[in-house]
Amino acid sequence: MVLQPAERHCGDWSHRRLGPWCSPTGSPAPLSCETGCGEGTWILVCRLLVPTQVSLLSMEEDIDTRKINNSFLRDHSYATEEHFRLASFSLPSSLLHWSKPPPSRTWTVVMTYQQDYLSPCLYPLSALSDIISTVEFNHTGELLATGDKGGRVVIFQREQESKNQVHRRGEYNVYSTFQSHEPEFDYLKSLEIEEKINKIRWLPQQNAAYFLLSTNDKTVKLWKVSERDKRPEGYNLKDEEGRLRDPATITTLRVPVLRPMDLMVEATPRRVFANAHTYHINSISVNSDYETYMSADDLRINLWNFEITNQSFNIVDIKPANMEELTEVITAAEFHPHHCNTFVYSSSKGTIRLCDMRASALCDRHTKFFEEPEDPSNRSFFSEIISSISDVKFSHSGRYIMTRDYLTVKVWDLNMENRPIETYQVHDYLRSKLCSLYENDCIFDKFECVWNGSDSVIMTGSYNNFFRMFDRNTKRDVTLEASRENSKPRAILKPRKVCVGGKRRKDEISVDSLDFSKKILHTAWHPSENIIAVAATNNLYIFQDKVN
Amino acid sequence: MLGKGGKRKFDEHEDGLEGKIVSPSDGPSKVSYTLQRQTIFNISLMKLYNHRPLTEPSLQKTVLINNMLRRIQEELKQEGSLRPAFPASAPPAAAAADPLGSSSREAPPAFSQPAPAPCELGGAAALEACLTPASLLEDDDPDTFCTSSPAAPARLAPPALLPPEKDSFSSALDEIEELCPTSTSTEAAEADGPKGDSSSGGPGAPQRPEGLQEGGRPEDPKLMDSLPGNFEITASTGFLTDLTLDDILFADIDTSMYDFDPCTSASGTASKMSPVSADDLLKTLAPYSSQPVAPSQPFKMDLTELDHIMEVLVGS
Numbered sequence: 001m002v003l004q005p006a007e008r009h010c011g012d013w014s015h016r017r018l019g020p021w022c023s024p025t026g027s028p029a030p031l032s033c034e035t036g037c038g039e040g041t042w043i044l045v046c047r048l049l050v051p052t053q054v055s056l057l058s059m060e061e062d063i064d065t066r067k068i069n070n071s072f073l074r075d076h077s078y079a080t081e082e083h084f085r086l087a088s089f090s091l092p093s094s095l096l097h098w099s100k101p102p103p104s105r106t107w108t109v110v111m112t113y114q115q116d117y118l119s120p121c122l123y124p125l126s127a128l129s130d131i132i133s134t135v136e137f138n139h140t141g142e143l144l145a146t147g148d149k150g151g152r153v154v155i156f157q158r159e160q161e162s163k164n165q166v167h168r169r170g171e172y173n174v175y176s177t178f179q180s181h182e183p184e185f186d187y188l189k190s191l192e193i194e195e196k197i198n199k200i201r202w203l204p205q206q207n208a209a210y211f212l213l214s215t216n217d218k219t220v221k222l223w224k225v226s227e228r229d230k231r232p233e234g235y236n237l238k239d240e241e242g243r244l245r246d247p248a249t250i251t252t253l254r255v256p257v258l259r260p261m262d263l264m265v266e267a268t269p270r271r272v273f274a275n276a277h278t279y280h281i282n283s284i285s286v287n288s289d290y291e292t293y294m295s296a297d298d299l300r301i302n303l304w305n306f307e308i309t310n311q312s313f314n315i316v317d318i319k320p321a322n323m324e325e326l327t328e329v330i331t332a333a334e335f336h337p338h339h340c341n342t343f344v345y346s347s348s349k350g351t352i353r354l355c356d357m358r359a360s361a362l363c364d365r366h367t368k369f370f371e372e373p374e375d376p377s378n379r380s381f382f383s384e385i386i387s388s389i390s391d392v393k394f395s396h397s398g399r400y401i402m403t404r405d406y407l408t409v410k411v412w413d414l415n416m417e418n419r420p421i422e423t424y425q426v427h428d429y430l431r432s433k434l435c436s437l438y439e440n441d442c443i444f445d446k447f448e449c450v451w452n453g454s455d456s457v458i459m460t461g462s463y464n465n466f467f468r469m470f471d472r473n474t475k476r477d478v479t480l481e482a483s484r485e486n487s488k489p490r491a492i493l494k495p496r497k498v499c500v501g502g503k504r505r506k507d508e509i510s511v512d513s514l515d516f517s518k519k520i521l522h523t524a525w526h527p528s529e530n531i532i533a534v535a536a537t538n539n540l541y542i543f544q545d546k547v548n
Numbered sequence: 549m550l551g552k553g554g555k556r557k558f559d560e561h562e563d564g565l566e567g568k569i570v571s572p573s574d575g576p577s578k579v580s581y582t583l584q585r586q587t588i589f590n591i592s593l594m595k596l597y598n599h600r601p602l603t604e605p606s607l608q609k610t611v612l613i614n615n616m617l618r619r620i621q622e623e624l625k626q627e628g629s630l631r632p633a634f635p636a637s638a639p640p641a642a643a644a645a646d647p648l649g650s651s652s653r654e655a656p657p658a659f660s661q662p663a664p665a666p667c668e669l670g671g672a673a674a675l676e677a678c679l680t681p682a683s684l685l686e687d688d689d690p691d692t693f694c695t696s697s698p699a700a701p702a703r704l705a706p707p708a709l710l711p712p713e714k715d716s717f718s719s720a721l722d723e724i725e726e727l728c729p730t731s732t733s734t735e736a737a738e739a740d741g742p743k744g745d746s747s748s749g750g751p752g753a754p755q756r757p758e759g760l761q762e763g764g765r766p767e768d769p770k771l772m773d774s775l776p777g778n779f780e781i782t783a784s785t786g787f788l789t790d791l792t793l794d795d796i797l798f799a800d801i802d803t804s805m806y807d808f809d810p811c812t813s814a815s816g817t818a819s820k821m822s823p824v825s826a827d828d829l830l831k832t833l834a835p836y837s838s839q840p841v842a843p844s845q846p847f848k849m850d851l852t853e854l855d856h857i858m859e860v861l862v863g864s
Contacts, residue, residue: 186604189604191601191602191603191604192602192603193603194603217603217604279607280604280606280607298607298608299607326611327611327614327615327618328611329607329608329611331608348608348611348612381584381585381588381616381619381620382616384612384615384616384619385612385616388608388612435584435587435588438588438591439591441595441609444606444608444609444612
């Protein structure tokens with residue numbers, strides 16, 4: 001398999017040329033991208049549980065005792081869209097119109113992939129294995145991949161628009177699921193290697209199949225997800241059941257024909273990139289040339305070619321000669337969206353380095369160094385820890401980078417290194433609680449941040465299942481909650497507020513009653529539309545900006 | 549009353565201790581600053597050494613905790629060198645003279661002294677607190693560890709400051725958090741609380757370091773293997789070796805404190821020290837001030853120093 005930048009001729013994307021020598025043409029689909037977050041309202045599209053058998057038996061979540069309806073799985077025989085929807089939700093067609101109120105029962109989808117969920121002994125999964133650890137839309141937004149702590153990847157596909165239900169977009173259904181990584185044991189160190197999926201990154205689509213990279217702490221894998229809806233029939237040497245025929249009984253020859261079959265989605269591992277990282281991989285990033293990608297661990301960054309699995313180039317190495325002198329680690333890294341020679345990486349000391357691979361083979365000397373001087377009035381014991389950057393993301397335009405540290409999100413202009421151009425307080429009310437948060441380890445939580453398709457709104461998560469959106473143009477922000485209790489389908493999300501001190505108004509939550517075990521670390525934003533996916537522990541919420 | 553100053557945000561629910569840290573120049577808040585620093589130091593040590601992961605511990609977390617410990621150590625070192633008048637050296641010296649248990653009683657009375665410099669005493673207690681973990685953990689040889697552990701850790705108050713379970717620790721944390729809105733004297737009295745509670749397990753004190761040691765020993769090889777270059781252990785020995793007993797106790801002794809009756813007489817066994825003149829002590833202790841002390845030698849040095857002091861006592 002050789003990946004070549006190529007023109008795509010299918011679907012809406014034929015007008016896009018992919019390649020490092022040009023920037024993507026075409027603006028994101030208009031819709032409500034430009035309305036920003038303050039003016040639109042967000043509704044819950046669907047809530048999906050990451051499918052495991054154990055989620056039914058988990059003692060942590062409320063057990064959903066409704067009967068499982070397996071029929072909506074793509075593996076089964078529901079080939080047509082109509083049949084698909086009606087079989088899974090059993091809704092009368094009149095309710096499928098946008099303006100009708102939703103049925104009284106919540107259509108939260110609980111899925112399981114083990115057919116026989118009544119015999120738990122066959123699947124000894126840990127109760128925590130369904131905590132979602134990464135969420136990522138693909139480049140078109142048609143697919144949404146989630147990875148969980150149990151090493152599984154679940155891919156959701158957006159429902160196709162049809163003429164009848166043109167408003168019923170934004171719903172995602174399970175497309176494929178597979179076990180990406182297994183737990184391993186490092187015999188040398190007598191330590192387990194977690195199978196938790198740290199990151200998933202999609203490759204741009206080159207042909208009918210989809211490709212994604214998934215990684216755990218040590219190994220990166222390239223997966224191919226493809227559909228099969230035809231199979232050959234009429235073999236000469238085999239009969240219909242596959243048994244070999246006695247050649248003596250064959251009297252005529254025929255040409256096998258392809259006949260339609262039930263749609264099957266299969267995932268196959270195409271490449272395994274292993275044994276290149278001594279420390280834990282925290283980031284992977286696909287280069288804009290679509291031939292290489294990088295994987296970053298705590299101290300090193302490696303550059304890979306997709307075709308070559310037994311070699312990688314080390315492009316950054318910050319391991320000191322004497323490990324006692326180690327004071328800084330790499331926390332995140334990403335390639336520039338258009339310039340295939342440029343990448344950034346962030347550190348635990350709150351700095352970002354931009355490197356140019358053309359300068360030298362080992363990019364230990366940065367081209368640009370982004371650091372904000374410390375605010376002396378905010379100094380505390382925890383200044384260094386809360387300045388540690390947990391995520392760094394380039395804007396789609398490639399002109400800005402966004403960084404997330406414990407209490408803030410910052411937007412930096414690549415042309416200005418001495419301070420960010422914008423700083424947004426995510427949950428500044430936690431500043432007085434840092435000692436307790438240090439004690440219970442919450443201060444080490446790694447929140448991610450995302451841009452919307454037009455780079456006008458940024459989003460990040462917080463505690464108590466809250467997530468925040470900041471509109472960079474209007475400077476307005478909103479806090480929303482992803483919770484089961486107050487989320488009926490099509491329900492409008494109500495903005496939440498945390499009160500810091502003094503009188504607590506109705507509907508406000510006081511800082512002391514925040515639940516720090518419910519944290520939203522992983523979110524994703526559709527590349528062109530206002531659809532977001534929010535992972536709250538083992539629940540995945542999909543919200544859409546309501547278009548009036 | 550803490551928490552009402554201009555530098556802090558007024559919030560009756562806010563933990564003044566956890567709020568913005570004021571510079572240690574204010575009198576009463578100095579104690580809270582030192583308390584918090586001590587608390588954070590202990591939390592950090594617990595995080596590093598009590599954690600038993602099945603998988604490799606996160607390097608980022610370890611690095612951040614180590615940096616925190618280093619910073620606190622630097623601060624303590626600076627404070628130690630900035631204060632030539634070191635009144636707290638009397639309790640440690642007294643503690644050094646006494647075998648078991650009494651040293652743990654030294655700290656609370658020393659701590660409860662009103663003004664002269666409560667922060668300094670807290671600093672001394674903090675320094676002592678530094679020392680025990682360092683001496684516990686620096687010594688990689690289990691044999692030396694075993695033989696020296698009953699003597700040394702009991703001599704130094706700090707195991708009392710490292711509570712065995714997190715529960716008592718959180719309660720200590722809560723007590724400390726409650727401290728700030730109250731007056732200094734109440735603070736100091738309450739500060740006695742956690743220390744008093746832990747020190748009342750005086751006989752338990754020798755057991756706890758051993759417990760820590762046992763917990764640490766099977767752990768140590770694991771930690772040492774899991775992090776390249778013995779990052780955790782040697783890093784801690786690296787930064788805590790500088791802070792030897794020598795530097796703190798004998799560097800600049802303020803002889804006036806030896807005449808300070810409330811300080812010395814507050815502890816029962818310290819009365820033994822009263823007949824000793826300050827000059828005699830200086831003479832006995834001076835030879836040691838220039839000695840560079842290796843990590844494993846503090847215990848041996850204590851014994852020889854004890855001999856000398858006993859000679860002085862018997863001699864007079």
